[in-house]
Amino acid sequence: MSDERIIRGVMASSGIAIGRAIRIFDPSNISYNFQVEVDDTAREVARFRESVEKCRKQLERMQGELRGSSIPESSYFVDAHLLILKDKLFVDRIVDKIQAEAINAEWAIQQVSGELYEAYDRLHDDYLRERRIDLEDIVRRMLHNLRSKSSSTVPALSYDAVLVGRSIPPSTLFELRSARVAGLVTETGSPLSHTSIVARSLGLPAVVGIHDLSGISSGDPMIVNGSRGFVICDPDPSTLKEYRQKTRQQRSTLRRSSGTAPCTTQDGVRISLGANINFCEEAQSAAANRMEFIGLYRTEFDFFREDGKPSEDDLTAQYSRVLQALRPAPVTFRTVDVGPDWKSGDGTGSSLASRGLRFSLENQDLFKLQLRALLRASRNGRMRILLPFVSTIDDLDAAIEIIAGVKRDLARHHHRYDRDVPVGVMIETPAAAQTCDLMAPRVDFFCLGTNDLIQYYLVIDRSDQSAAQLYTPFHPAILRCLHQVYTLLQYSGRPVTVCGEMAADAAAAAVLLGLGFTSLSVSLSAYPRMRETIAALNLGKLRELAGEIMKMDSPKNIEERVRSTIG
Ligand code: PEP
Numbered sequence: 001m002s003d004e005r006i007i008r009g010v011m012a013s014s015g016i017a018i019g020r021a022i023r024i025f026d027p028s029n030i031s032y033n034f035q036v037e038v039d040d041t042a043r044e045v046a047r048f049r050e051s052v053e054k055c056r057k058q059l060e061r062m063q064g065e066l067r068g069s070s071i072p073e074s075s076y077f078v079d080a081h082l083l084i085l086k087d088k089l090f091v092d093r094i095v096d097k098i099q100a101e102a103i104n105a106e107w108a109i110q111q112v113s114g115e116l117y118e119a120y121d122r123l124h125d126d127y128l129r130e131r132r133i134d135l136e137d138i139v140r141r142m143l144h145n146l147r148s149k150s151s152s153t154v155p156a157l158s159y160d161a162v163l164v165g166r167s168i169p170p171s172t173l174f175e176l177r178s179a180r181v182a183g184l185v186t187e188t189g190s191p192l193s194h195t196s197i198v199a200r201s202l203g204l205p206a207v208v209g210i211h212d213l214s215g216i217s218s219g220d221p222m223i224v225n226g227s228r229g230f231v232i233c234d235p236d237p238s239t240l241k242e243y244r245q246k247t248r249q250q251r252s253t254l255r256r257s258s259g260t261a262p263c264t265t266q267d268g269v270r271i272s273l274g275a276n277i278n279f280c281e282e283a284q285s286a287a288a289n290r291m292e293f294i295g296l297y298r299t300e301f302d303f304f305r306e307d308g309k310p311s312e313d314d315l316t317a318q319y320s321r322v323l324q325a326l327r328p329a330p331v332t333f334r335t336v337d338v339g340p341d342w343k344s345g346d347g348t349g350s351s352l353a354s355r356g357l358r359f360s361l362e363n364q365d366l367f368k369l370q371l372r373a374l375l376r377a378s379r380n381g382r383m384r385i386l387l388p389f390v391s392t393i394d395d396l397d398a399a400i401e402i403i404a405g406v407k408r409d410l411a412r413h414h415h416r417y418d419r420d421v422p423v424g425v426m427i428e429t430p431a432a433a434q435t436c437d438l439m440a441p442r443v444d445f446f447c448l449g450t451n452d453l454i455q456y457y458l459v460i461d462r463s464d465q466s467a468a469q470l471y472t473p474f475h476p477a478i479l480r481c482l483h484q485v486y487t488l489l490q491y492s493g494r495p496v497t498v499c500g501e502m503a504a505d506a507a508a509a510a511v512l513l514g515l516g517f518t519s520l521s522v523s524l525s526a527y528p529r530m531r532e533t534i535a536a537l538n539l540g541k542l543r544e545l546a547g548e549i550m551k552m553d554s555p556k557n558i559e560e561r562v563r564s565t566i567g
């Protein structure tokens with residue numbers, strides 16, 4: 001009998017991944033469950049014993065402090081925790097599990113503690129319920145200690161893995177990129193969340209917004225169909241064969257479609273098509289595929305790659321390598337944009353009030369450090385500096401003043417840099433859309449960030465899949481906003497590139513072209529497809545279409561009208 005089952009979700013990153021599940025638990029205390037090689041069990045046992053030892057020292061320190069406090073009895077709970085650490089039923093069973101089942105320490109801890117929780121729950125005893133809470137606390141501490149001990153967390157795996165979790169923070173995905181992660185599936189998130197964007201830039205097929213993933217355990221074989229938005233659990237051999245064939249086709253299509261000729265519409269109008277990247281390593285593949293330019297390099301992922309403050313020299317070297325790899329193509333470095341979904345992946349990270357340029361203005365030491373690194377690297381190619389999430393002219397003026405100060409300082413210390421590095425602004429807040437003409441004389445170019453623009457215009461969280469039908473670029477308010485931005489900047493002499501995900505959807509890109517925008521930037525994975533899409537579009541017809549849809553009132557009808565016109 002077949003165990004194969006299909007679970008539907010939402011497409012977040014296209015492509016097909018075949019692998020075995022690795023479950024990710026509580027996003028604030030990520031741990032991974034996986035099988036280890038038999039030879040590695042001794043290392044896992046040692047990791048586990050170290051974490052027990054670390055817990056013991058932490059608890060003894062805590063005990064000492066509490067005993068000296070005004071309420072010495074408060075140290076009693078620590079005694080209970082220390083007893084658990086000495087409990088053979090707990091500690092030795094975890095060691096046995098690691099050895100007998102060849103699994104990592106985290107998985108063994110979860111299994112043994114899970115069995116004990118169940119036993120406590122069955123006994124309906126208040127005293128034992130308290131013991132359960134103590135146990136939960138110790139487990140949390142152990143998992144945390146294991147994690148901080150080896151922050152890269154997953155060692156080189158001997159099989160392709162599919163990450164499965166309620167949510168997976170973008171930084172975690174990044175940490176795992178050198179492990180054999182083939183794809184990911186999550187319960188929360190949407191195609192516009194940063195986790196999905198990172199998945200696309202790492203070329204990892206992803207499905208998000210899956211209702212319930214609790215039936216999937218670590219080790220289960222699965223297929224992720226990121227192009228159709230579903231996963232297949234425990235696939236039959238015939239399904240596996242079919243999908244292996246599809247992955248081979250996928251690789252050859254990618255090889256075929258990277259282009260060198262300029263991108264033009266069917267009626268011969270030149271469209272600039274650039275690529276968005278999120279990691280410095282992507283510069284190599286962008287260069288190999290001869291991308292015209294990098295319309296957006298989201299630098300925050302590389303900036304916060306290591307915990308703590310990055311080094312100016314390391315960043316300078318990294319930015320120089322990116323510029324050299326892509327020379328003579330221009331590269332748009334967006335300064336750090338820390339957003340609400342940056343830390344946790346579920347929207348509970350930093351505050352909206354401190355996002356993007358505001359974060360940089362509040363943390364000027366970091367901002368100056370990045371600007372110094374950027375400017376020092378600038379002579380290695382064609383750099384553009386882009387300021388994210390700008391909403392007031394005052395903030396923009398402050399940023400421009402800081403850039404000028406950093407330049408003066410570099411000159412004083414005899415550092416050479418490109419004095420004419422263009423500085424631009426992301427139009428991604430309603431305030432920037434309304435005032436971009438006032439910003440134009442102060443800057444050299446603009447990028448239109450439709451991901452945030454739509455979310456703040458329509459008041460729909462871009463990561464909230466449950467409201468995805470309300471988040472639409474075809475809303476008349478968005479069309480009017482785009483038309484207004486185009487009109488305000490039309491004669492400003494400041495080029496505008498659309499770099500939000502809207503540019504990577506055929507129908508939405510058709511609207512952008514029809515409204516007059518001639519420069520788009522999309523993820524590396526969408527680039528070949530969008531070249532083909534643009535080549536099949538007739539700009540004359542799109543202009544007429546834009547005139548028509550500007551008079552329509554229903555997002556659904558507008559979208560249908562556009563899709564039926566472009567075919
Ligand atoms: C945008 O908001 O459209 C954008 C490109 O920036 P990000 O997706 O990084 O917020």
Ligand code: MG
Nearest residue numbers: 428449451452
């Ligand atoms: Mg944005």
